[in-house]
Amino acid sequence: MRVLAAMSGGVDSAVAAARAVAAGYDVTGVHLALARNPQTYRTGARGCCTLEDSRDARRAADVIGIPFYVWDMADRFHEDVVDDFVAEYAAGRTPNPCLRCNEKIKFAAVLDRAVALGFDAVVTGHHARLGADGLLRRSVDLAKDQSYVLAVLTREQLDRSIFPLGDSTKAQVRAEAAERGLAVADKPDSHDICFIADGDTRGFLAGRLGEAPGEVVDASTGAVVGSHSGAYAYTVGQRRGLHLDRPAPDGRPRYVLSITPKTNTVTVGPAEALDVSDVHAVRPVWTGGARPDAPVECEVQLRAHGDVVPATVALDGDRLHAELRRPVRGVAAGQAVVAYRPDPAGDVVLGSATITG
Amino acid sequence: MAYLDHAATTPMLDEALEAYVATAREVGNASSLHAAGRRARRRVEESREQVAAVLGARPSEVIFTGGGTESDNLAVKGIFWARRSARPDRRRVVSSAVEHHAVLDAVDWLSQHEGAEVGWLPVDAVGRLDPQTLRAELAAHADQVAVVTAMWANNEVGTVQPVAELAAVAAEHGVPFHTDAIQAVGQVPVDFGASGVAALTVTGHKLGGPTGVGALLLARDVPATPLLHGGGQERDIRSGTLDTAGIVAFAVAVETAVKGQQEYAARVAALRDDLIERVRQAVPEVIYNGDPTDRLPGNAHFSFPGCEGDALLLLLDAQGIACSTGSACSAGVAQPSHVLLAMGADDDRARSSLRFTLGHTSTQADIDALIAALPAAVDRARRAAALRTPR
Incomplete structure (x- = not known):
């Protein structure tokens, strides 16, 4: 079987490619060039799109002994991930660009090209389990589990995906990289958003969307309690950086409750007003078995590395509704709701959808 | 493996490799005054004479360098x-639009810094320069032109330029003319003196010598400010301890390649013509790029409509066939060729x-492979390219 290993230049994808070779696959390594201008992306250990990362990936492929190429996906990445990221914030939502990259780039544009070129599957270094039963499960390393950002993948995409790392902890992956003589063994983990070089999301958005001064309004009184330079820069549940002119009457901290792009208003209020028990979402994907007709008792996760809560999930056409057993604070539109079925062999991803409110 | 990328680098000739190893075993810095140094110096000077003799230059016109990019x-x-330092208003550079990046980026750097x-001199649809465009350029700006540079033969599409005519136009205006002859030496007749150029770049590894050694042939009356300062070697134009073994092997390769050029060109051009014919039969819609006649004997360059060169390269590589997209790699990402x-x-x-470029080790079996x-690779590459969303 011919497989294409997506190699970011990090330790995970290098070990994943090596394991695919060990498993007997005919492996070709590909580094995805995602930056139109590599200098503007994160450098060194923090990113996955720089020249240094490309060299690290090439070096790992040499050591593993597989062919290696660089594929230019910069235009697609820009349109499907970066522009989408900006548009989502502009619409008052909070996108997850890693999830979008998996959905549109790694397991779509790259996978489709690979299949057209005669490959059978794509191998990545994601920490998640995908076994012979075709079910996507959490990694054994719960701290590194990436099933949340993979839950958007369809059955067809999962059928052509191989995740060799799901049964290993990050520490085991690093140890194996060292044993295999891969120089990236102790390369620090990447963090945050690869296309925002300095980590300043607000500054990045301001550069794209421009300054748009507006009012910060108290939810209960309707009073203007502050100002902002762009509602798009706020996320539901955010407490820091509000710079309110007047303290709340009760002296308790206030949080962003909602963002209204139409009026460019940020609405704030007390923490308890953030509590959500009903989550509505659209564009559901269901891969943990047949799409259910009746409501399903399961667990849901509402953001990357977020808490897991018991819930009843119901599908209705293009909509998904999750009724939470206990309220969750700070649910942001644009994030994914992922439904899991608890399982001793690794919690199973049932499905996911994009939160609207 | 079918190696069809000789324009990238070609295997070392046995005689060059043997000369390299034999010389590398000897100690001696060609600038030292003792016997070991004199022996090294003698090897360098004999090599200089060897290169000069076969390329129509005087020995004193040969400046050894670290290769083509440096030259x-x-x-x-x-x-x-x-x-420019002789006349500050002389700060214009005239260059063809199809130069190798070693020239192109040096010119860009001068422009930016x-x-x-x-x-920029344009080329026609086969990549050929017209001496009349140089004539017009110099008629308008001769007083401001510091240097004209145009390659002898194009590394991507193989088109051979009318270098003697271009050099004559530059000479009429008293402007020094440099030519990058990296792809030409050993492939087509190259005579420095007869061509009338003021400076000529040649490198070892494209003609069976080692990588990392080459020469700039520079006429005695053409001033050049050094890039490297130090011990004052090579007419004080190129400092650095002379790479005796590399220079000896380079000279052997140049001599062998130039003396064998006619026979080589006839043999390789016949193979190349067979390759072209059979590629056309296998993929009828292929476009053959470059000058059909004034062309390097080992070069065949095609566009495959509906395919991406990158994808074809990957698929052929997987079948053990080495070729090139011929495009420049910046940031590891293929850019569309500036030459095309x-x-x-x-x-x-x-x-x-x-x-696809052939060389001294090419055989009929490479073309058969x-x-x-090719046909299956083109089919697959087409399917992959069809996925691209219209931009």
Whole structure:
């Protein structure tokens, strides 16, 4: 079987490619060039799109002994991930660009090209389990589990995906990289958003969307309690950086409750007003078995590395509704709701959808 | 493996490799005064004479360098600096649009950092320069031109330029003319003196010598400011301890390649013509790029409509066939070839290109292997390219 290993230049994808070779696959390594201008992306250990990362990936492929190429996906990445990221914030939502990259780039544009070129599957270094039963499960390393950002993948995409790392902890992956003589063994983990070089999301958005001064309004009184330079820069549940002119009457901290792009208003209020028990979402994907007709008792996760809560999930056409057993604070539109079925062999991803409110 | 990328680098000739190893075993810095140094010096000077003799130069016109990129930079920047410092208003560089990046980027650098103005000479649809465009350029700007540079033969599409005519035009205006002859030496007749050029770049590893050694042939009356300062070797134009073994092997390779050029060209051109014919039969819609007659004997360059060169390369590589997209790699990402674009190709045609180059070790079996693998690769590459969303 011919497989294409997506190699970011990090330790995970290098070990994943090596394991695919060990498993007997005919492996070709590909580094995805995602930056139109590599200098503007994160450098060194923090990113996955720089020249240094490309060299690290090439070096790992040499050591593993597989062919290696660089594929230019910069235009697609820009349109499907970066522009989408900006548009989502502009619409008052909070996108997850890693999830979008998996959905549109790694397991779509790259996978489709690979299949057209005669490959059978794509191998990545994601920490998640995908076994012979075709079910996507959490990694054994719960701290590194990436099933949340993979839950958007369809059955067809999962059928052509191989995740060799799901049964290993990050520490085991690093140890194996060292044993295999891969120089990236102790390369620090990447963090945050690869296309925002300095980590300043607000500054990045301001550069794209421009300054748009507006009012910060108290939810209960309707009073203007502050100002902002762009509602798009706020996320539901955010407490820091509000710079309110007047303290709340009760002296308790206030949080962003909602963002209204139409009026460019940020609405704030007390923490308890953030509590959500009903989550509505659209564009559901269901891969943990047949799409259910009746409501399903399961667990849901509402953001990357977020808490897991018991819930009843119901599908209705293009909509998904999750009724939470206990309220969750700070649910942001644009994030994914992922439904899991608890399982001793690794919690199973049932499905996911994009939160609207 | 079918190695069809000799223009990237070609295997060392046995005689060059043997000369290299034999010389590398001997100690001696060619600048030292003792017997070991004198022996090294003698080897270097004999090599200089050897190179000069077969390339129609005087020994004193041969400046050994670390290879083609260095020679190109030395010629373009060195002559520019020297002539501008003699006359500050002389800060124009004239260059063809299809140069190798070693020239192109040196010219760009002068424009960005040294206030150089650049006159770009266009090429026609086969990548050929017209001496009349140089004539017009010099008629308008001769007083301001520090240096003219145009390659002898194009590394991507193989087109051989009318260098003697271009050099004559430059000479009429008293402007030094540099030519990058890296792809030409050993492939087509090259005579420095007879061509009338002021400076000529040649490198070892494209003609069976080692990588990392080359020469700039520089006429005695052409001033050049050094890039490297130090011990004052090579007429004080190129400092650095002489690479005796590399120079000896380089000289052997140059002599062998130039003396064998006619026989080589006839044999390789026959193979190349067979390759072209059979590629056309296998993929009828293929576009053959470059000058059909004034062309390097080992070069075949095609656009495969509806394919991406990158994808074809990957698929052929998997079948053990080595070729090139011929495009420059910046940031590891293939850019559409500036040569194809200068020839009037659109972005898609430029990206759909592959270069096959033959050399002294090429055989009929290499071509058979390519033809066996090509149709399936083109089919697959087409399917992959069809996925691209319209931009």
